[in-house]
Amino acid sequence: MSKVRTRFAPSPTGYMHIGNLRTALYAYLVAKHDNGDFILRIEDTDQAREVEGACDIIYSTLNACNLNYDEGPNKDGGVGPYIQSERVKAGIYKEYAWKLVELGGAHVCFCKSEDIEAQRELANARGESFLYHDPCKNLSKAEIQKRIDAGEPYVIRQTIDTFGSTSYTDEVYGTITVDNNTMDEQILLKSDGFPTYNFANVIDDHLMGITHVVRGNEYLSSTPKYNLMYDAFGWNQPKYIHCPPVMKNEHEKLSKRNGDASFQDLVAKGYLPQAILNYIALLGWSPETEQEIYSLDELCVAFNVQHIGTSGAIFDINKLTWMNGVYLRNMDLPTYETTIEPWLNQGVKNPNYDHHLIAEILHQRVNVLSEIPEMIDFFDTFPQFDTSLYTNKKMKSNPQMALPVLIKSKELLENLNEWDYDHLHDLFMDQVAQMGLKNGQVMFPVRVAISGKAFTPGGCMEIAHILGKKETLARLTRSIEQLETELNQ
RNA sequence: GGCUUGUUGGUGAAGUGGCUGAACACAUUGCCCUCUCAAGGCAACAUUCACGGGUUCGAAUCCCGUACAAGUCACCA
Numbered sequence: 001m002s003k004v005r006t007r008f009a010p011s012p013t014g015y016m017h018i019g020n021l022r023t024a025l026y027a028y029l030v031a032k033h034d035n036g037d038f039i040l041r042i043e044d045t046d047q048a049r050e051v052e053g054a055c056d057i058i059y060s061t062l063n064a065c066n067l068n069y070d071e072g073p074n075k076d077g078g079v080g081p082y083i084q085s086e087r088v089k090a091g092i093y094k095e096y097a098w099k100l101v102e103l104g105g106a107h108v109c110f111c112k113s114e115d116i117e118a119q120r121e122l123a124n125a126r127g128e129s130f131l132y133h134d135p136c137k138n139l140s141k142a143e144i145q146k147r148i149d150a151g152e153p154y155v156i157r158q159t160i161d162t163f164g165s166t167s168y169t170d171e172v173y174g175t176i177t178v179d180n181n182t183m184d185e186q187i188l189l190k191s192d193g194f195p196t197y198n199f200a201n202v203i204d205d206h207l208m209g210i211t212h213v214v215r216g217n218e219y220l221s222s223t224p225k226y227n228l229m230y231d232a233f234g235w236n237q238p239k240y241i242h243c244p245p246v247m248k249n250e251h252e253k254l255s256k257r258n259g260d261a262s263f264q265d266l267v268a269k270g271y272l273p274q275a276i277l278n279y280i281a282l283l284g285w286s287p288e289t290e291q292e293i294y295s296l297d298e299l300c301v302a303f304n305v306q307h308i309g310t311s312g313a314i315f316d317i318n319k320l321t322w323m324n325g326v327y328l329r330n331m332d333l334p335t336y337e338t339t340i341e342p343w344l345n346q347g348v349k350n351p352n353y354d355h356h357l358i359a360e361i362l363h364q365r366v367n368v369l370s371e372i373p374e375m376i377d378f379f380d381t382f383p384q385f386d387t388s389l390y391t392n393k394k395m396k397s398n399p400q401m402a403l404p405v406l407i408k409s410k411e412l413l414e415n416l417n418e419w420d421y422d423h424l425h426d427l428f429m430d431q432v433a434q435m436g437l438k439n440g441q442v443m444f445p446v447r448v449a450i451s452g453k454a455f456t457p458g459g460c461m462e463i464a465h466i467l468g469k470k471e472t473l474a475r476l477t478r479s480i481e482q483l484e485t486e487l488n489q
Numbered sequence: 490g491g492c493u494u495g496u497u498g499g500u501g502a503a504g505u506g507g508c509u510g511a512a513c514a515c516a517u518u519g520c521c522c523u524c525u526c527a528a529g530g531c532a533a534c535a536u537u538c539a540c541g542g543g544u545u546c547g548a549a550u551c552c553c554g555u556a557c558a559a560g561u562c563a564c565c566a
Binding site: 009010011013043045046048049113116117120124127128129130131155173176177178179182183184186187189190191192194196197198200201216217218219220221222242244245247250251252253279282283284286288289290292309310311312313314315316318319320321322323325329364365366367375392394395397428438439440441442443444445446447448451453454455456457458459460461 | 499
């Protein structure tokens with residue numbers, strides 16, 4: 001059996017949306033599961049839709065996800081070029097289009113697009129389904145040549161017999177049968193000499209030796225048309241792996257046009273590429289075990305086409321968020337620190353605070369990196385806060401009870417010379433014992449008094465440690481004064 | 490409208506005729522742990538697999554119909 005070869009064939013029309021990335025992932029996994037080749041082909045035959053810089057987004061996304069291609073632009077494997085516009089220049093499509101004409105699988109058509117469009121609209125208005133019956137099919141060879149020589153614009157259309165039906169077996173959806181009389185004789189080669197997707201995709205997949213075509217299921221019903229071309233050329237049909245759509249909700253597919261979340265958007269929000277990849281692998285595919293966290297390498301091993309589903313899967317940001325948190329928590333501390341560095345810098349600008357210590361209190365508490373700045377903003381700024389924050393039923397704490405605790409803490413802290421976690425810990429435990437209180441009745445108000453927040457990452461020892469003696473005492477002093485003033489009123 | 494495909498809980502899903510009185514995970518809710526938050530632990534959460542028929546001793550699993558949804562019917566991919 002020959003080596004498996006799959007391809008990802010995006011159009012450079014903007015950012016990379018999640019459904020697209022998942023298709024790339026599946027194509028990659030299908031190939032790598034069998035030690036095959038993964039090929040990148042840029043489908044830029046629609047010059048009108050091309051977006052500046054879109055190719056770079058494709059390259060950088062695949063790179064960020066470690067979806068490295070074995071062949072593609074700038075990585076020749078002998079069947080290039082891998083950019084369709086360059087293949088147009090090489091005359092590949094024109095050559096094969098004419099070959100197909102000779103083989104009877106296509107014909108030259110001089111019809112004007114406006115005329116066909118008008119007919120189509122008429123049919124639609126009458127509620128009839130429109131199928132173009134091309135009169136050019138009956139043109140003689142001489143007539144065709146004459147009109148071409150006269151400079152008349154033309155396209156090449158697929159020729160389809162209207163009787164019978166065409167079937168194929170999709171690896172995930174099973175047997176698909178389509179009546180030939182419902183198939184449109186689509187344009188293969190446009191009047192500008194560029195191929196349409198319908199044609200380029202067949203030619204390139206064959207010429208590039210693609211064995212498994214992995215793509216979205218929107219092609220499920222047009223695949224028989226492509227197979228007709230393979231047959232006309234006398235080529236072997238590839239295996240087809242059509243993937244179910246990724247949905248935004250019950251009714252809408254995730255799409256670029258809706259401005260839905262792209263890979264870039266998610267990364268900008270603080271989701272990790274590996275977590276995104278892991279999550280989308282599970283959208284439409286399920287493993288045979290209960291394992292949910294997979295590295296790319298593990299996915300290559302575990303992935304199998306049999307477990308790709310057939311119904312659309314709704315993209316659930318909640319689960320991605322959870323999974324992202326798992327990845328973050330599983331990181332070793334040094335890796336974690338470098339990962340969160342930009343976000344940490346955004347939240348804490350004061351250079352006196354130890355980033356390592358801050359990273360430590362954040363480590364097990366963050367799901368999405370964008371949560372970080374707000375979680376740690378109290379280090380830089382200590383705004384006025386409401387003394388009602390001292391009230392906590394569960395902690396058995398309130399402003400009245402907090403005041404003596406804070407005064408005592410301040411007194412003890414002033415005499416503490418070794419300012420580290422262990423000494424702070426001992427100090428507070430001593431205070432708890434001395435005052436005959438519960439841990440929370442001391443630590444809770446102190447934490448509020450030095451952070452100004454009811455919720456913080458880390459506890460009062462960690463925070464005091466990071467803040468340092470001077471700042472901790474300054475904040476404590478201010479909070480005590482505030483409490484005294486308010487309680488005396 | 491024609492054609493193609495799909496339909497298990499709020500979400501991803503397991504399930505291929507009896508071991509499912511429907512796994513697992515996310516979310517949600519409650520409890521525990523705990524100085525807060527988070528994490529972690531425990532528990533609850535589909536009398537039922539879109540609906541209606543049929544086949545069978547037995548169906549989420551097979552068949553038919555209905556409904557709903559998505560895709561497609563471009564000189565877009």
